[in-house]
Amino acid sequence: MLKLYFILLSFVYVLNINAQTTQNDIFVIGNNIGLQKMNFDEVKSVFRGEEAMWGNNEGVTVVLPSSKSEFSVLVAKKFFDLSPMGMKRYWLGLVFQGRANPPRFLETNEEIISYVKKNSGSIGILYCTKDNIPKSLIIELNY
Amino acid sequence: MKISNILLFTLFNFCWINVFGQFKNIQLNAFGHLEYTLEHEHQKINSFFSLGEHDIFVQAKITKRISFLGECTVKYDHASSSKFTVGLERALLKFNLNSKNSVIVGKIHTPVNYWNDVYHHGRVFFPVIDRPLSFNYFVPIHTTGIQLQGQNIGKFKFGYDIVAGNSVNSTDVFEEGFTPAIAVAFHFKPIVGMRIGASYYYDYMEENGHGAHSGHQNNSHSGHAMYKDELYYHTTCFSLALFQEKFEILNEFSLNVTVTDTLGTAINYSNFIYLGYIIKEKHVPFIVFDFIDIASNDLHSYPLERLKLGFGYKHIFSYLINLKVQFEYYSSFNTFNNPVHHMNKLELQVQLAYGF
Numbered sequence: 001m002l003k004l005y006f007i008l009l010s011f012v013y014v015l016n017i018n019a020q021t022t023q024n025d026i027f028v029i030g031n032n033i034g035l036q037k038m039n040f041d042e043v044k045s046v047f048r049g050e051e052a053m054w055g056n057n058e059g060v061t062v063v064l065p066s067s068k069s070e071f072s073v074l075v076a077k078k079f080f081d082l083s084p085m086g087m088k089r090y091w092l093g094l095v096f097q098g099r100a101n102p103p104r105f106l107e108t109n110e111e112i113i114s115y116v117k118k119n120s121g122s123i124g125i126l127y128c129t130k131d132n133i134p135k136s137l138i139i140e141l142n143y
Numbered sequence: 144m145k146i147s148n149i150l151l152f153t154l155f156n157f158c159w160i161n162v163f164g165q166f167k168n169i170q171l172n173a174f175g176h177l178e179y180t181l182e183h184e185h186q187k188i189n190s191f192f193s194l195g196e197h198d199i200f201v202q203a204k205i206t207k208r209i210s211f212l213g214e215c216t217v218k219y220d221h222a223s224s225s226k227f228t229v230g231l232e233r234a235l236l237k238f239n240l241n242s243k244n245s246v247i248v249g250k251i252h253t254p255v256n257y258w259n260d261v262y263h264h265g266r267v268f269f270p271v272i273d274r275p276l277s278f279n280y281f282v283p284i285h286t287t288g289i290q291l292q293g294q295n296i297g298k299f300k301f302g303y304d305i306v307a308g309n310s311v312n313s314t315d316v317f318e319e320g321f322t323p324a325i326a327v328a329f330h331f332k333p334i335v336g337m338r339i340g341a342s343y344y345y346d347y348m349e350e351n352g353h354g355a356h357s358g359h360q361n362n363s364h365s366g367h368a369m370y371k372d373e374l375y376y377h378t379t380c381f382s383l384a385l386f387q388e389k390f391e392i393l394n395e396f397s398l399n400v401t402v403t404d405t406l407g408t409a410i411n412y413s414n415f416i417y418l419g420y421i422i423k424e425k426h427v428p429f430i431v432f433d434f435i436d437i438a439s440n441d442l443h444s445y446p447l448e449r450l451k452l453g454f455g456y457k458h459i460f461s462y463l464i465n466l467k468v469q470f471e472y473y474s475s476f477n478t479f480n481n482p483v484h485h486m487n488k489l490e491l492q493v494q495l496a497y498g499f
Contacts, residue, residue, distance in 0.1 A: 050295035053242040059207030060242075061168075081335065082388070083424060089462035092498075093268060095170060097261055098212045098237065098247075099294060101204050102170040121207060 024071075024127050026078065029113065029137040032058055032120040037140040046123055047079045049091065049100035058121030062103035064091075069107050071127035079125070113137065168204040173197070174265035174498040178272070184488040194219060195494070198232075198264040208239045216264055231315070232264055232285070247290040250315055253283050254290075254304040254328045255342040256395050257382035258415075266496035267462075270391060270427075272469045275415035276435040276451060280444040281378060281399040283344055286324060287315050300332040304342075311376060312352035320349040330382070338384045346376040351403075351443055370442035375402040391419040391427070401443045409441035419457070427457040431469070449475045464497045 028043055034056030038046075045051060051060050065072040067084040076087040094100045104122075106112050109132065112124040116137055126133060176195035182188070196218040203211045213234045220228040235249030254260040258275060259282060262268045278284060288308020295302065306326040309318045330340030351374040377400040385392040399411040413436070419429035433451040437444045455469035473488040 045295070050300070051242045052239045052245065053208070057207075059204070059239070085424065085462045086388075092172070092462065093261065095202055096172070096200060096263060096265060096268065098202075098233070098235065098251075101168070101210055102202060 024129060026074070026141070027126045027128065027130065027133055028123065028139040028141050029116050029126060029133060030123040030139045031116050031118075031137060032056070033060075033123055033139070034058070035139060037142060039142045043139075043141060044079050047125070049094045049103070052100070054121060059101070061101065061119055061122040063112050063115055063122055063124030064103050064105050065112070065125065065127075066105035066107050074127060075125050170202045172200040172265075172498060174200065174267055174496070176266040176494055176496040178495075179493040181491040182488060183490075184486070195266065195496075196264060200265070205236075210237050210239075211235070212237065214264060243296050244291070244293045247292055248288075250285060250287045251290055251306070251308075253286045253306060253308075253326050253344065254292075255282060255326060255344050255378065256380040256397065257330075257338060257340060257384045257393065258395055259284060260304075260328075261384075265498055266494065267465055267498045269467075269496070270393060270417050270419055270457070271429065271431050271453070271455065272467050272492050272494045275395050275413065276433045276449055277395070277397045277399075277413035277415065280413075280435060280437060280447070281411055282380070282397060283311050283324065283326075283346070283376075283378060286326065287313075288323065295332075302330045302332075302340075304328040310346050310348055312348045312350065320347075322347045324376075328380075336386045338382070340380075340382045342378075342380045344376075344378040344380075348374045348376060370403065370405070372403065372405065374443055376443065377401075389421055391417070391421065391429075393417040399437075399444070401441055403442050406440035406442055409438040409443075411435075411437040411441055411444065425459050427459065428455070429457065430454045431471075447475065449473065463499055464495075467494045467496070468492070469494070 028038065033054045035054070046060060047062055047064065049062065053059060064087070065075050067088060072084040072087070076082050076084045080087045080090060082090060088105070091100075091103055095102045104115055106115060109126045109128045112126055113133065116122045116124045117134070123139070130138075175197040178193045178195055179191070180193065181190045196216050199215045201211070201213045205211055214232040216230045216232050217227055218230070219226060231250065233250055233252060235247050235251055237245050237247045239245045252259050252263055258278070286306055286308035288306060291305040293303045294300070304326065307323045309315070310320070310322075310324045313319075324344065324346035326342060326344045328340060328342035330338050332338050351370050351372060379398045381396045383392065383394040393416070395415040397413045401409045401411070414434055416432040417429060419427045421427050431451070431453045435447065435449050437447045439446045451471055451473050453469050453471035455467055458466045460466070469492045471490045471492065473490065474485070476485040
């Protein structure tokens with residue numbers, strides 16, 4: 001009986017580990033932004049258009065999920081406390097005021113990764129598993 | 144022309160477009176609005192549709208530090224032979240000194256208050272149908288010159304603007320005299336969606352007048368300035384803006400002082416209040432209060448007392464299109480043209496504002 005209990009426990013543990021590695025999560029990626037780690041407030045500030053330049057003198061280009069993206073609701077709520085429509089309105093207002101360069105709104109994780117890879121100074125948000133992201137782009141996010 | 148030359152020319156153009164398309168990050172937007180008005184004034188009822196201002200907006204990132212912003216409008220102008228005029232409302236180059244500070248040169252919207260800094264010409268952003276009354280009289284809307292700007296500094300996201308530029312009575316290409324107009328403004332954003340700010344604007348006009356940088360609607364209710372001597376112009380503004388998920392509040396207070404040798408110091412002021420309540424991100428019932436008082440000895444804007452009370456409803460179809468319905472009551476008295484006449488006006492306005 002005890003043996004069966006341990007087998008079941010091991011099975012549940014393995015399942016749990018597997019679930020953790022395949023679970024989608026929010027990741028921040030960046031290309032030549034001069035940082036490997038950022039805290040949540042710093043990231044939030046960048047995605048809200050409050051920073052124009054990185055410490056390494058690269059210009060900031062923000063990449064956000066478009067409203068067609070599956071995780072735009074999550075990102076808009078977490079980083080802007082708004083809906084996807086509110087997030088786009090917020091950014092359009094900011095650009096129209098001349099206070100920030102326009103962000104890129106892209107639909108899929110693949111598009112965001114591809115854009116960030118090609119553009120120095122860009123920073124993007126993904127909602128996927130860690131395995132799908134090139135390690136060199138990942139910015140460690142400390143909450 | 145030989146076929147090979149045509150092909151070469153086509154190829155060259157294709158490459159040119161392709162190369163510049165790849166390296167230049169350009170955003171192009173257009174905004175416009177249409178209106179319907181039903182008004183009752185002087186015991187007469189008018190009902191009419193009007194084609195509103197249409198606006199082309201371009202923003203381009205030229206290098207990692209330098210960007211360009213331009214805004215061009217087409218609007219109705221009775222004085223023009225075609226009945227429409229094209230105006231360059233903003234054309235500026237911005238150089239980022241660092242992440243928080245920048246230098247801007249060109250034609251800007253003078254950052255004297257929240258409305259003028261944030262809304263500009265796109266009616267789709269306006270919380271109500273019209274600008275505050277003070278914008279038609281003594282708020283210096285544009286400046287052509289140089290601006291030092293800082294934003295989002297520190298915990299309370301402090302921001303500042305220091306501007307030196309052409310005077311209220313100048314044009315975009317020339318100003319008589321040596322003294323530039325100066326604007327100093329600051330604001331801070333203690334919580335998300337809140338901005339509190341104040342500004343001071345100073346101008347000395349050797350010859351009083353209304354140029355390219357004063358109000359948007361014919362500059363003054365008296366038309367061209369009759370007083371042509373020197374005038375000192377001071378404007379102080381206080382703004383409180385709170386735009387939250389459920390409610391919106393905007394208060395714009397302006398104090399304008401003009402000084403002339405002829406009639407001395409004239410003290411003018413205005414206050415605009417907007418309150419809106421947001422229901423499910425789509426429906427915004429709102430109220431608006433606007434009052435302006437221009438002193439009887441003012442020689443720039445000329446005397447006026449005007450009160451506007453209104454309520455309305457905004458329906459948001461998307462962040463790029465909305466419909467506003469606004470019912471207003473105007474009361475004007477002690478106007479320059481007719482000091483003893485009291486004018487009341489009731490107005491229903493419907494505005495469809497859009498952008499893309």
